[in-house]
Amino acid sequence: MREEFYKTLSSPIWWGALVIAAIMPFVLSSYYVHILTLALVYVALASSWNIVGGMAGQISLAHSLFIGIGSMFSAALLLKLGINMWLGLVISAVISGILGAVIAWIDFRFQLGHLSFVLITLAFAEMGSIVVEGWDFLGGASGLLLPKDTGNFLAFQFGGGHGAFWMMLGLAAICVLVNVAILNSPLGYYLRTIRDNEKAAQAIGVNILRYKITAMVISAMLASVVGTAYVRYLTFADPYLLISPVITIEIVLFATVGGLGRAYGPALGALLLVPLGEILRGKLGSTLPGLHYFIYGIVVISVILVTPRGLLPLFERLWARWRGPAVASKP
Structure with a gap:
């Protein structure tokens, strides 16, 4: 079990993908760097949700609450009490x-x-949404405007677009690695047992409460940390974006399209759908309003109908077919 995790961590493909991703800000325009940064935000969020929704089979719509705590509460601690956002990140993660x-x-x-x-x-x-919108300490319905990002790392600032991209890349990689680690640990096996048949799992002695709490705590804390990083990138804590249940629905969509319960499935879904949605909106949103939503919906429906288990299992089958003749031809 641990060997599989260490194998992933030492894989040249893994590190090669990270290196290629890290140099993207030097190759692409700021517009496309922004799109990739958003994609990485949702890679991290979908991967954190996958621990509960994919592995344990508990379809939680509360993750907007954890994202909101990480973003709105840490921003409020900074602006209203002068608490450093690094400490605010920790406090928000503990509360979540x-x-x-x-x-x-x-x-x-x-x-x-x-x-x-x-x-x-x-x-x-x-x-949570009602509390945030009605509490002046958290900015109320008007939200909170964060100080300009000057690149002061000790103040949780990363120097603009490139720094934010690398920060999100690191968080996304951590969330994916946590998924890999859990799937290849006893916790992952217990969670999948609970997902498949909770009564049978309890009958064979699996501590249902312990593992449900463990999964939810890890998932909530990761989502909160990503929320704090996301609001620092946005520089504006918007309650209608950051604590709206709509953001959780998007996360569930990306994880489902990519492949629920798989370590790389949610990441694949977010990396494909977020750029698709943003590019369609940028190209068609002003000329033909509403058409980009229609095309995006058609793509999502088609993917779900063609491969109900997600894109990752489909890609794995295609990869196995492509490698099959090459492997068979070797002596």
Whole structure:
């Protein structure tokens, strides 16, 4: 199990992909760097959600709450109390982890079904949105404007577009690696057992509560950290963007299209769909309003109909077919 994780960590393909991605800001225009930065944000968010939604089978819509805590609360701590955003990141992540544990405990205590769990988590997200929009400390409905990014790393500033891209690349890589580590650990096996048959897992002695709480805490804390980095990149804490349940629905979409429960599936979905949506909006949004949404929807529906398990399993089958004759021809 650990060998698979270390194999991934030492893979030349993995490091080659990171190096190629890291030099993208020197090759592409600022517009496309911005699109790739957004894609990396959603790679990290979709990968963090995958721990709960893909591996454990708990379709949570509360992740906008964790993203909102990471973004709105850390920004408020900086602007209202003068607390460094690095410390704000830690405080927000701890609060998100505690809330995640509470949600997981409620799920276990009341034996919620899948639909009930979705509704409960959506209710938490909506309550968080109402609190943020009505609390002046968090900026209320007007949001919060962060200081200009001057590149002061100790103040959680990364020097504009290139620095933000590298920061998001690092966070995305960490979130994907956490997925790889969990999938190849006992925790990953227990989560998949709970997902496939919770009663059978409990019957064979799996501690359902412990592993649900563990998965939710890890997922919530990662989402909160990404939220803090995202608001630093945006420089404006917009409650209608950062704590809206819509952002969670987008995350679920990317993870589903890429491949639920797979280490690289959510990343693949985000890397394909986010640039597609942004480029369609940039090219068609002003000339033919609404057409980019229509094309984007057609693409998503087609992918789901052709490969219900996601794009990653399809790519793996195509790769195996392509390699098959080459492997067979070797003596």
